Amino acid sequence: MPKPPPLPGRRWHLPSALAAELDPDHATRNGRPRRTARDWAVDFALFLIAVGVGLLGAEETTKDPNIPYGLEVADQWIGALACAAVWLRRRWPVGLAVAMVPVAFVSNSAGGAGLVALFTLAVHRPFKYVAWTAGASAALSAVFFWLRPDSEVPYLVAVALAVLLTAALVGWGMFVRSKRQLMVSLRDRWRRAETEAALRAEQAQRLAREAIAREMHDVLAHRLTLLSVHAGALEIRPDAPRAEVARAAGVIRESAHEALQDLREIIGVLRASDGGDESGRPQPTLAALDGLVSESREAGTKVTLDNRVSDVSAAPASVGRTAYRIVQECLTNARKHAPGAEVAVAVSGAPGDGLTVTVGNPAPPGDVPHVPGSGQGLIGLTERAMLAGGRLDHGPDGNGGFRVRAWLPWG
Incomplete structure (x- = not known):
């Protein structure tokens, strides 16, 4: 050649x-x-x-x-x-x-x-x-x-x-x-x-790598943050009551198991010859928000969910998956940067009006330990929303808290 x-x-x-x-x-x-x-x-x-x-x-x-x-x-x-x-x-x-x-x-x-x-x-x-x-x-x-x-x-x-x-x-x-x-x-x-x-093949490979990296960040960051928070709690309080230690250990075990499952799912996508998912696990949709909020509550995060979607089952799978990832990343960031603060999640929308996702939290009640972060999560969420045809805004709410608001098209 x-x-x-x-x-x-x-x-x-x-x-x-x-x-x-x-x-x-x-x-x-x-x-x-x-x-x-x-x-x-x-x-x-x-x-x-x-x-x-x-x-x-x-x-x-x-x-x-x-x-x-x-x-x-x-x-x-x-x-x-x-x-x-x-x-x-x-x-x-x-x-x-x-x-x-x-x-x-x-x-x-x-x-x-x-x-x-x-x-x-x-x-x-x-x-x-x-x-x-x-x-x-x-x-x-x-x-x-x-x-x-x-x-x-x-x-x-x-x-x-x-x-x-x-x-x-x-x-x-x-x-x-x-x-x-x-x-x-x-x-x-x-x-x-x-x-x-x-050049087109190289660009397609680059876009695929970026999509895989974004998916790995969104999926694994949530699980690994739970591991980090509860492991840090056990390190700071070695004399905690036995029941609290057992509860934290259970959360660590469950989060590690879910992280491994998610990692196997992503590797299955990489190995699939047709680009599909070999693991057989269904992708999260809008109906899975209740389970995500319950999981965060079990991990010790105060979360309120206001779901005003007219018909959750009618939401397109891509829109529901994007909304799920946005809420998941926001809960992960709140757990890292505002521990102890109550997180409010609001979802509303209908066909033709679009889907609006709002996640906010007030200022943390105490000192916040330094948690390393690069800000790639919010950048990835913005790109994910844009790829879905929507938009995403984030920033301080003026009272010491932080708010993320996204709009996704729902035709």
Whole structure:
């Protein structure tokens, strides 16, 4: 597989072989061009064509009794040098074609080299260069046959054949150029599509990783916070009553078990070939809020729930899951940053009006121990609400407390 090209916005470079074929100067900017075996074969074939046509021209010159012997020898020497110059056609196509116009005019033996040079110019350069050179060659052919008339072919027929041959060479050369440009364009598009596909795959993987990271944070942070809070309570109060110690240990055990179950669920999603959930555990919905609040109460958090949703079972699964995660993260943050404060959870909404979730707590009643946190939870909640088509606002309530308010669409 070829190496992908640079990203969009940077200059695209054509493959070296095709770039050198369309633009010989491209390959000579940093050194002499390196010809492939195909290039050598094409150059040798065109050289043989130039020599063959030149020999026919030399034979016609020999048969003409009006041409002195010295001019015949000079004509043949000029034709030989012109055929040798064909090997320079890739490096200087314009200069060679322009030089061959007067050379072919004075030498019959250089006619083949002139045809090859014109064809090369049509292949490697735009039409504006070809038009001037081909026009000059066609005009000089009329003068050539006027000065050296053919005894077997009428003047007008000879001129018409020369012009037709020139037009055919130009057309053939332009066809080859267009075909090569099409190949370059198709290859460039293929390489660009390959790069864009790789970028899309990378972006999809990044979005999937972000979604997995957000899900892991929302799911595990709640369980691990319970573990941290109750383990810290046992550490601070080793002389607590036996019943309270047993209750805290039970909460720790239950939270650890649920954390492991949630972790297995996420790993099952990662391992699923179709991106589904192999664990078989249902995702939380709006109806699971009562269980979440009860769990928080059992863990020692004071929580009140005001659920005014007209029909909980009618709420879309994605909206209910997003609302559940918002409440879960808010309860986790309240437990960490406002221990002992009563958390008020209010949920209201109906189809067509949207779902509104409000979670707030007053200032904590006592000192708050330092709990490490990065604020990624609230950032993740904001992103989750935006992905669901809603919005989320959070901040102090003005009385020392904190409030989170989210609105989610419910069509």
